[in-house]
Amino acid sequence: MRRVLNIHEVDDARLDEVQMPDAGDSDVLIDVKACGICGSDLSYIKMGGIMRPEGGVTPLGHEAAGEVTYVGKNVEGITVGERVVINPMQTPSMIGSGGPEGAFTENLLVSDARIGDSILPIPKGLPFEIAALTEPLAVALHGVNRAEVVPGDKVVVFGCGPIGLGMVLWLLDRGITDVVALDLAEDRLERARALGAQAALNPAEVNVREELIKLHGVGKVLNRDAAGTDAYIDAAGAPNILSDVIGMAKFHSRLVITAAYMQPVEVHLGAMLTTEMTITTAMGYPDEMPEVLAALPRIADKAGSMISHRFGLDEVIAALDVARSPASAKVMIDI
């Protein structure tokens, strides 16, 4: 037997005892060692699961690192004992995102496993829980990539949860020093400062537009003043962000939305017209995972500072509550 964290109903996630998976010739089994709790896990629980069959469950967990315990005879390039992370976007079973498998378990089945694609080897010496940050850091890196920023650009990151913090980390790592982070929770702002953000501000306490003009200089829209910020990245998903950005955006600035909005948002396109700004989205990590894994040994300490709490698998339900609190950053389940 093994345990799996399953969503049964709205706001009802349980650690269930289930049968060991039936691994075939094209599959790999992983002894999961660490799996982070993601914001999307919490959303799925609120929604009662995704693609959940009538009377069935949605297994959770997609930020997993572990050790290979079985390799089907058709799977090439991998051996038992190898340390790997999974790329859940490349698994046909959609691990932890609506498929039949989730990674909050001792024994994870990766069906149709492909090395370098759905499973990636962990660099030597990198701890499992740092390797388990590959997935959220890849989300963050993709958001940064979509912002097309270069050193010298001035950037604002909305939200200092794990994804926003990851963005601050990557921006600084790429030599973009003028990074302002925004969040409503002081603990989160403190983490952004510790990573080296130029400033970390609470938009409920300051006038963001005025602060950005101080920090990023004055930009222009026709003959009006605007914030000198080149790019805004939304990892928060608050309904006011779009109109706030339009209200301070300079000519040809950019906004990248990585947050998952559940409701429509009103946009004043008239106010946006003169800015000729670009609004785009970023989802997942089409090809960032290998780059993140390769960079992790170099940035392990900074990445590790994003882990705020650690729990065992038997404490996963309590861990979900901690992950819901704004005082937490990445909550890691060590299995």
Ligand SMILES: [Zn+2]
């Ligand atoms: Zn995730």
